[in-house]
Amino acid sequence: MSQSGSRTARSRATVRNVAIAVLSVAMLVPLYIVVVNAFKPQQEILLSPLGLDLGTATTQFLQDAWTNPNFPVVSGYAVTLFLVVACNVVAIGVSVPTAYVIARTPTVLFRVLLMFFVAGMFIPAQIILVPAIFVLKALHLMGTLPGLVLFMSSTMIPFTLFIFTGFIRMLPRSLDEAAAIDGASQQRVLWRIVFPLMKPIVATAFILNALSAWNDFVSPQLILGPGSSFRTITTGVYAAVSSYTTNYEIVFPTLLLAVVPILLIFVLMQRHVMSGLSAGAVKG
Amino acid sequence: MARARAARVLVRRGALGRGLMTVPAALIYIGLMVVPVGYAVYYSFTSYNGIPSQTPEWVGLENYTRIFADPTGDMHSSLAVTGLIAVVGAFAVNVIALGLALLLRRTTPFTAFARAVMFYPHVLSALIVGFLWQAVLGPQGAVNNLLEGSGRSTLPFLSDPDWALATMIAVIVWAQLGVQLVLYLAGLQAVPADLQEAATLDGAGRVKVFQHVTWPALAPTVTVTIVTSVLSLLKVYEVVLGLTNGGPGDATQTWAYEILAVSFANNKVGLACAQAVLLIVVAGVLSFTIIALRRRAEEGAEALS
Numbered sequence: 001m002s003q004s005g006s007r008t009a010r011s012r013a014t015v016r017n018v019a020i021a022v023l024s025v026a027m028l029v030p031l032y033i034v035v036v037n038a039f040k041p042q043q044e045i046l047l048s049p050l051g052l053d054l055g056t057a058t059t060q061f062l063q064d065a066w067t068n069p070n071f072p073v074v075s076g077y078a079v080t081l082f083l084v085v086a087c088n089v090v091a092i093g094v095s096v097p098t099a100y101v102i103a104r105t106p107t108v109l110f111r112v113l114l115m116f117f118v119a120g121m122f123i124p125a126q127i128i129l130v131p132a133i134f135v136l137k138a139l140h141l142m143g144t145l146p147g148l149v150l151f152m153s154s155t156m157i158p159f160t161l162f163i164f165t166g167f168i169r170m171l172p173r174s175l176d177e178a179a180a181i182d183g184a185s186q187q188r189v190l191w192r193i194v195f196p197l198m199k200p201i202v203a204t205a206f207i208l209n210a211l212s213a214w215n216d217f218v219s220p221q222l223i224l225g226p227g228s229s230f231r232t233i234t235t236g237v238y239a240a241v242s243s244y245t246t247n248y249e250i251v252f253p254t255l256l257l258a259v260v261p262i263l264l265i266f267v268l269m270q271r272h273v274m275s276g277l278s279a280g281a282v283k284g
Numbered sequence: 285m286a287r288a289r290a291a292r293v294l295v296r297r298g299a300l301g302r303g304l305m306t307v308p309a310a311l312i313y314i315g316l317m318v319v320p321v322g323y324a325v326y327y328s329f330t331s332y333n334g335i336p337s338q339t340p341e342w343v344g345l346e347n348y349t350r351i352f353a354d355p356t357g358d359m360h361s362s363l364a365v366t367g368l369i370a371v372v373g374a375f376a377v378n379v380i381a382l383g384l385a386l387l388l389r390r391t392t393p394f395t396a397f398a399r400a401v402m403f404y405p406h407v408l409s410a411l412i413v414g415f416l417w418q419a420v421l422g423p424q425g426a427v428n429n430l431l432e433g434s435g436r437s438t439l440p441f442l443s444d445p446d447w448a449l450a451t452m453i454a455v456i457v458w459a460q461l462g463v464q465l466v467l468y469l470a471g472l473q474a475v476p477a478d479l480q481e482a483a484t485l486d487g488a489g490r491v492k493v494f495q496h497v498t499w500p501a502l503a504p505t506v507t508v509t510i511v512t513s514v515l516s517l518l519k520v521y522e523v524v525l526g527l528t529n530g531g532p533g534d535a536t537q538t539w540a541y542e543i544l545a546v547s548f549a550n551n552k553v554g555l556a557c558a559q560a561v562l563l564i565v566v567a568g569v570l571s572f573t574i575i576a577l578r579r580r581a582e583e584g585a586e587a588l589s
Contacts, residue, residue: 017394020395024398028401049426098306120318122564122568123321126540127563128560129320129544131327136316157313217409217411237412266400277466
């Protein structure tokens, strides 16, 4: 009885593992297609899209993609990284003091203020971009990196502020009160005592904001303009690929250059990315 | 007396200081999200074409009646496309993600690897996901070349209107299921293990345990996953751009595509803003409706723990 029970348990585990393996392979097939076809000429891609003949494999098309004037790879990465860092600095920098004040001032006014900020989480960024363009125009920030950073940061503030407020509320009040009695100013208490304790939630906000900044296409495309000298990875890929979607000698190498670094970062940081996401959702 | 006044000044200065600390965030948020919503509402009542020298002309509800009457038929079709993506997509994403979460629930090196594999599409930009699948499923894409090579007829994944919409939903599901999987895995950790054990000891089968213990305890997670998936499905745009560019015809033009690539791109700022305002209202109303409807299920979850 117990033996047959363990046997069914074992065969059930086998079925489960096979199912997991099959599904994992299925998820990876598109990525595999990009990788192998990035090294093949058009004719070979069309004839055998899944194979890779090492005899005829070439890095020629990757080199062409690397030097494609539509998608300046190095500067595209530089601009995108700059956006990730700058937007996070702005969004986190302004959210920390605001969240601190809201969390530590239990009055109706500040509760309403929190709701006012949180309402922004229900506004899709690419939808509000159309009217935001007119604000940026009025501020003479249209077509500039500062304008882009400000807009992207503004869309990150609601969520960042929300999870920060929830986190600070759970920190013991006695901490900052003791420091305040010792004569430390409010700013000092915030940045020297509270902020260091916020490390895990700041990391969560940073990762989620970084993902959305890294992958944003609409904001840089519309705010910088398609003719801008600044290209991000996404606007560069669009410029390089959108008119040539059946020229696979361009499509696959360009996509490979665009996805490899972010996938490497993901592989190295996957535990943080995935736990950050669930932490953010639980707090949200 | 003097000390009391000093204390009061200090308190007031504290209040002022506190107020000042919220100013930077409020300035950026109000300037670039709240004011634009105001602009959108205002422009939605005008026939503005976005040209700076032209002053917006007040036309009342004309843009809204145009959306509802829809003389060109564009808007209604994009509403239907978006509705279908939101309903079918949210259902599929959640069912698949929950199934995978149950499958990958135990933490072993193998399941950790599989979780990362299920999640990786999410770190790619939706635009790149679109281009990627266009190269796989397009008329000359990898799959159709394989079919042709083996002597079979090709499949119209992206060239037939109905197929294209179904393909697009499948691609979106592929890209988004990882996020919801992570949320379900987190939710499953909160399911009281002793309750599950007790139910199993009492002779309840796996289905019964899921039905009476796991599923009710997951209620708060389900609310979060439904709201986040519906919100993100309502604004689908970049994947459309990469995968089909709205075609064939207007078969895969979503609401966001209609706003950005049709109305706004053709300088119909007034109309684009009316469509945007409507989308924001729908997103807000839907979210709060779902949250309100789910409240009862969540109370059940609280009773369990």
